[in-house]
Amino acid sequence: MPDPILAARELTKSYGRGPDRFDALKGVSLDIQHGESVAIVGKSGSGKSTLMHLLALLDTPGTGTITVDGTEARSLSGRKLNGLRNEMFGFVFQQFFLNPAASVLENVVLPLKIAGVGARERRRRGMEVLEQLQLADKARNKASNLSGGQKQRVVIARALVNKPQVLFADEPTGNLDTATGRIVEDILFDLNQNHGITLIVVTHDHDLAERFQRRLYIRDGLLITTDEEHAA
Amino acid sequence: MKPLEILKTAIANSFRSKLRTTLTVLAIFVGAFTLTITNGLGTGISNYIDSQLAAVGPGNAFTVTKTDASGGAASGPKKYDPSIKRVAAGGRPGSSQLALAQSDLDKIGAIPGITGVAPVIRISPDYIQWSGHDKYQLSVSALAGAQPQLASGTNLDDSSTQTQLLLPVGYIAPLGFADNNQAIGQDVTIGITDATGSMRTVAARVAGVEQDSLLSSSGIAVNKALSTALSQAQATGAPSTAVSAWTDATASFAPSSSAQVSDMKSKLSAAGYTAQTLDDRIGTVKTVINGIIGVLDAFAVIALLAAGFGIVNTLLMSVQERTREIGLMKAMGMGSGSVFALFSTEAAFIGLLGSVIGSAAAIGLGTAVSGALARGPLSDLAGLHILAFAPGPVSAVVLLVMVIAFIAGTLPAWRAARQNPIDSLRYE
Known part of the structure; x- marks a missing residue:
């Protein structure tokens, strides 16, 4: 069996100190295999976003280890870590974080720009991914002139442009109406099933969570085996 | 991120908040204008003195x-030779x-x-x-x-x-x-x-x-x-x-x-x-004039220092405004060095903009005023152009302003660079 693409052992994370100390994670271990689709489900404040941030190497755990494709994350230098985030991971956030003044295409190719890809190649790959998401006709539009669903597709395009192995999404449909949310969901699952991208999504939406191969339920900073709330 | 991309992005970023950039550029403009004028005064007067000296004798x-x-009286009379x-x-x-x-x-x-x-x-x-x-x-x-x-x-x-x-x-x-x-x-x-x-x-x-x-x-x-x-x-x-x-x-x-x-x-x-x-013989005249020009230059540099704080303020606001953007870029793998370079380049660009406009205005106005003075009140001193602009000193002024702007930009740039991506993304 190959190394899991992401493996976490006894992760803890706390914020603040003294009486204000808040333990967001109290010891979480998990393995995620290549090509899996995993939902991290929990209520707000359960620590699910913190867990995703740690898995995505955006934050460092208090204790515990994270292994990416067999490599211990803590052993990576700053430059390697940046390269890994840039090439291996794609991020879709609940807020879109688009630059409203820049065009759709410019927003999409930002990861390539950071990676130091040349302008011509950036454009080619940017247009390719926009076509994949049926946004090619909006490439020149200002990002601020798009609807919510279109914006979320631009964000997905931006996450996909550097052909990541893992796509992280934090409440990807949280800001969208049901119909648009459904379209975005379909896009994400299509990427997982047909392009082999490992999908890790944080959500509190149980209907969305049902569509994943695996669900990790989290409460008060600990993984729980069953969907207690659903059962209750 | 490639240096050229950083430069392009920094220039584009500086135009994102036009009013704020314009005001900062204006502050630098005043400093650069003053410095160019005092410099022109120095060049003009020393040119004149140099030409006057050349008229007296070769260098x-x-x-x-x-x-x-x-020796003095103590050594007594000298023997005749x-x-x-x-x-x-x-x-x-x-x-x-x-x-x-x-x-x-x-x-x-x-x-x-x-x-x-x-x-x-x-x-x-x-x-x-x-x-x-x-x-x-x-x-x-x-x-x-x-x-x-x-x-x-x-x-x-x-x-x-x-x-x-x-x-x-x-x-x-x-x-x-x-x-x-x-x-x-x-x-x-x-x-x-x-x-x-x-x-x-x-x-x-x-x-x-x-x-x-x-x-x-x-x-x-x-x-x-x-x-x-x-x-x-x-x-x-x-x-x-x-x-x-x-x-x-x-x-x-x-x-x-x-x-x-x-x-x-x-x-x-x-x-x-x-x-x-x-x-050796006429150098003291020049020393006095250089001293006066130095004092004038010092005033201009004080104006520039004030403008430098304007740059700090402008960029701090930019960093604040773009906290989430910086977080996103860092999440996408942008290094702290690149973030620092991005903001300090923006500062240097604002400095370049202000100093080029300021120097150009100073050269334009100074040449006009100097010409008018040479024809009018100063016509008795033939050959005196009170303001002269040589490429060397003017580019030195532009460079100096850019350096001051860059230094002013380092504090905001450093703040931007050390931001934790996840804190920036949470920032509302």
Whole structure:
């Protein structure tokens, strides 16, 4: 069996100190295999976003280890870590974080720009991914002139442009109406099933969570085996 | 991120908040404008002084005198030495100076670096006259190799056998000429008293007309042929020993570094001669002016420092505004170094913008004002352009402003660079 693409052992994370100390994670271990689709489900404040941030190497755990494709994350230098985030991971956030003044295409190719890809190649790959998401006709539009669903597709395009192995999404449909949310969901699952991208999504939406191969339920900073709330 | 992309992105970012950028650029504009103006003032005045100095004598020559080794009263009278001759000199009444003889000139000429030695001959002509008009008194400028500011005509030709002179503008009308151009090429007569007391005349051609200037007196510049002719006429009937004794000599040297100049100076001093360059003699004027310009520059730099705080403020607001964007870029793998470079480049670009606009405005306005002044209130000082802009100092100003802007940008850039991506993304 190959190394899991992401493996976490006894992760803890706390914020603040003294009486204000808040333990967001109290010891979480998990393995995620290549090509899996995993939902991290929990209520707000359960620590699910913190867990995703740690898995995505955006934050460092208090204790515990994270292994990416067999490599211990803590052993990576700053430059390697940046390269890994840039090439291996794609991020879709609940807020879109688009630059409203820049065009759709410019927003999409930002990861390539950071990676130091040349302008011509950036454009080619940017247009390719926009076509994949049926946004090619909006490439020149200002990002601020798009609807919510279109914006979320631009964000997905931006996450996909550097052909990541893992796509992280934090409440990807949280800001969208049901119909648009459904379209975005379909896009994400299509990427997982047909392009082999490992999908890790944080959500509190149980209907969305049902569509994943695996669900990790989290409460008060600990993984729980069953969907207690659903059962209750 | 590639440096070129950082530059492009930084430039694009600086235009994202146009009003704020404009206000900051305005603050820098004031500083850069002031600094360019004061700099132009410095350049203009030193250009003028340099040209005035060139009119007095060449920069690459020493005036050499024999160092008087006789001590004060305490050392008692010196023994008489028939080989030492003294001549009367300027200065306090009764003072005398050791005379230079031909052997001294040879010794000076033998110093390495010295290309030529000529005795300074004091010529005291009595009058100048043009074709039967009134006679006027004159004095002759002694320094060879001067480059006077000409109003018309050509400069003196020292290699010519023709006796030539340059008339100061003030002599034109009294001598009977209608204008400067009429005087060019005319022969004038100079009267000079010889050693026996009788009047001799020497003819000379007017080669050019010299502008009034600040430093040179009304002395008439003459070429080598004329000075020789005049000194011969003056020395007619004098004993031969007096003819070959001079108070000072001009030793010229090839253009050299100041280290070489001081080296030659110390060698001359070791040989028993005192040497002074023109800069030594008139350098204090320049020092005073440079001091004044320095004070003005300091005010401009204070204005720039104030503008620097404007840059800090502008960029801190930018960093605050773009917290989430910075977080996103870092999440996508942008290094802290690139984030720092992005913001400090933006600061330097704002500095460039302000300083280029400020300098351009200063050059435009300064040239106009300087031209108006030169035609109006300052027209008496011919050749003075109070504001002159040389490419070197102006680009130095632009560079200085950019450096100040860059330094001002480092604090906000550092704050942006050290942001934790996840804290930035959570920021609302």
